[in-house]
Amino acid sequence: MMALDKTGSGLLQINFDVDVHDIECRNLQVVVFSQSGKERLDVLGEDFWLRSIDAAGKTFGVWIKPQEYQWQEPEEDGHDKVMQKVRQEDGAEEIDADWSSSHDGFKHKSFEHVIQGHDFTFINFFAGWCSHCQKFAPEWDQIAEKVHGKGDAPGMKFRDKDGIERPIRLIKLNCVDFKETCAEKGIDAYPTLRLYKADGSFTVYDGRRGEAEIIRWLEKMAKMRGYGWGKHHETFERGCNARGRLQVPRVPGHLELMAGGGDQNLNPRMTNVSHTIKHLSFSDAQDDAYSRKTPLLAARLLQQGWKRFPGDVTRNLAPLDGRKFVTSGFHQAYIHDLKVVSTVAGTVTTYQFQHLARISKLPEAAIPQAQFHYDLEPFSIEVKTDEKRWYDFGTSLCAVLGGAFVVFRLASRLSLHLSASLKPGAKAQRGGAMSIGQFE
Structure with a gap:
């Protein structure tokens, strides 16, 4: 039967489990906005968490053992000879110079020559407009002065895997002036700190940007053999799994997996919010059968409650589960439009929804966001079962x-x-x- 929706609760619960493949957890927020998209709605109940996922889509974090990459040992190919040749061709000053500006008097022709010209190169990829880069700049200069040495103070040496002391060169690279180089290297957030070996393999620093922490990390990584190094930026791509539930006002709005707001400034051109929806459903916030459970148990209890409904209803309770939404170009994002209808069977209330997805083309300066717009229909569907008498069976x-x-x-x-x-x-x-x- 169909009737006007008379649900007494003023809250709606959104249950979600979504992998955002190319945004790190420190740069991902889960927020709910009004239908207009300008007013941020008060979330009355939050019970969700974020966990990192690696390039293979595996989650890792405090409770899950990280995926251990099987790195290949770099081949020795006469590095000393290559380094000497490059430094003779380009000049020592060219190889050691910062790439802080395209008008600083240096050529800056080959990023690869800079890497080949040093045993280790620690590069700070930054943008002048980035507030986090501006805040980190004095600390970087202080670290560079300590590592390189200044005046009578000698530079630091770092023992490699064979116990040989080697220098590390610190170089700044301006991604505004050298945007093609940064795009080629997959730099999608600022600042990004990478330690390169002369063979082109590198590793990424993602800890606290303090002098003591960075120097300890450099000492550790210089001794590493194959583990923790790779030659392509996709090896170090990390995503984030957002899982849990939110209790929001029972009005039309949109859930947004918002990229940005962390301790890095994102590059709009390189920001990719492609995602996989493991689970998405709506439920009654007052149903104590699962509202106080862990999200994983809640999903199981939800599915048990769904058994009361016929198949043509249950097919529409979580129709997006297991689906991937991958963008193929820059400045694109998926927007999901959901039509939600409350459905009642006895004392159980659940929500069917119809889904339409579209790719939104964004301005170059806008950060792409994954959005789920939901609109609540004013009517409700009630499912009733008619029973037959025993004598009907006999007849x-x-x-x-x-x-x-x-x-x-x-x-x-x-x-x-x-x-x-x-x-x-x-x-x-x-x-x-x-x-x-x-x-x-």
Whole structure:
């Protein structure tokens, strides 16, 4: 039956489990806005968490052992000879110079030559407009002065895997002036700190940007062999799994997995909010059967409650589960439009929804966001089951038995008629029936 929605609760619960493949957890927020998209709605109940996922889509964090990459040992190919050749061709000053500006008097022709010209190169990819970069700049200069040495103070040496002391060169690279280089290297947030080996493999620093922490990390990584290094930026791509539930006002709005707001400034061109929806559903916020459970248990209890509904209803309770939404170009984002209808069976209230997805093309300066716009229909669907009395079953059974008897009787008479007509000497009886021997 269909009637006006008379749900007494003023809250709606959104249950979600979504992987955002290319945004780190420190740069991801889960927020709910009004239908206009300008007013941020007060979330009355929050019970969700974020966990990192690696390039293979595996979650890791405090409770899950991180995925250990099987790194390949870099090949030794006469590095010292290559380094000497590059430094002779380009000049030591060119190789050691910061890439802080395209008008600083240096050529800055080859990023690869800078890497090949040093045993280790620690690069700070930054943008002048980035507030986090501006805040980190004095600390970077202080670290560079300590590592390189200044005046009579000697520079620092770091022991490598063989116990040989080697220098590390710190270089700043301006991603505004050298945007093509940064795009080629997959730099999507600022500042990004990478330590390169001369063979082109590198590792990423993602800890606290303090002098003591960075120097300890450099000492540790210089000793590493193959583990923790890779030659392509996709090796270090990290995403985030957002899982849990939110209790929001029972009005139209949109849930947003918002990229940004962390301790980095995102590059709008390189920000990718492609995602996989493991689970998305709506439920009654007052249902204590699962509202106070962990999100994983809540999903199981939700599915148990759904068994009360017929199949044509349950197919629409979580139709997006297991689906991927991947953008193929820059400045794009998926926007999901959901039409939500409350559905009641006895004391259980759940919500069906219809889904339409579209790709939004954004301005170059805008950060892409994954959005789920939901609109609540003013009517509700009530599912009722009509039961039959015991004597209805008896009557139906008698009718079936009687019908079966009549069918068998007709079939037997027809078979006798056919067999008699095929025998010689058969006599016709009244009404067209045939008699064989003593059969009446």
